[in-house]
Amino acid sequence: MFSDMYIYISVDIMLADKFRRKRMLLIILDIIGEGDIHGYGIGKKIERLYGIKKPGSGIIYPVLSMLARNGMVKIVKHGERDKKVYRITDKGKRFLEDNADDLREAKRMLRNLGEFYRIGGKELMETIYEFARSIDTINRETRERIGEYLREVTRKIKLEMEKGEK
Numbered sequence: 688m689f690s691d692m693y694i695y696i697s698v699d700i701m702l703a704d705k706f707r708r709k710r711m712l713l714i715i716l717d718i719i720g721e722g723d724i725h726g727y728g729i730g731k732k733i734e735r736l737y738g739i740k741k742p743g744s745g746i747i748y749p750v751l752s753m754l755a756r757n758g759m760v761k762i763v764k765h766g767e768r769d770k771k772v773y774r775i776t777d778k779g780k781r782f783l784e785d786n787a788d789d790l791r792e793a794k795r796m797l798r799n800l801g802e803f804y805r806i807g808g809k810e811l812m813e814t815i816y817e818f819a820r821s822i823d824t825i826n827r828e829t830r831e832r833i834g835e836y837l838r839e840v841t842r843k844i845k846l847e848m849e850k851g852e853k
Contacts, residue, residue, distance in 0.1 A: 708750075710793035711742065713786055715750050716779055717794075719760055725770040726751055738801030754779065 718729050726748055730741035751773060754760040759779030762771045775783075783790060803809070818825075818833060825833075 709789065710796065711746060712750050712754070713783065713790045713793050714797065715747065716754060716759060716775065716783055717790055719754075719773050720775040720780065720783060723763055723772050723774045725772050727770065733797070737797040738805055739797065 714733065715729055718724060718732050724732070726744065729751075730743075730747055733739065734741035751760065751771075755762065755773070757778075758776055759782055760773045760775055763774045764772045815837075822830060
């Protein structure tokens with residue numbers, strides 16, 4: 688059973704990662720479509736528009752390279768400190784048009800993530816991550832008490848979501 692669960696989770700993460708990459712590609716291409724911009728500017732714009740931490744260079748620059756290789760953007764000049772400035776091409780514009788529904792969904796998801804962070808979700812996730820990383824150093828009584836808190840918070844969140852949907 689454990690191996691079945693592991694495989695399910697791994698496939699789910701892999702699929703989510705594939706879709707996440709496409710969403711980020713669409714977001715970046717859309718931002719370039721609004722006007723010429725360099726990679727750092729793209730990250731700052733994502734941060735400003737969606738209220739999330741700007742994606743790092745390990746996310747933005749590989750996407751920009753792929754977009755350039757596929758003819759969806761072109762480098763129009765080198766700015767300060769040799770920063771490349773990108774412009775969308777007609778092929779890139781067509782790609783955005785062909786994927787308009789996915790772009791809307793990507794924007795919706797980033798707005799939701801920004802709102803989640805704003806209302807305390809980021810701190811909650813960081814705390815849970817830290818707890819999971821150090822669970823083997825925490826005594827049993829404390830682990831059980833934290834488990835009760837997690838179950839209670841989960842129950843309350845689900846109740847509020849049900850009320851909010853009506």
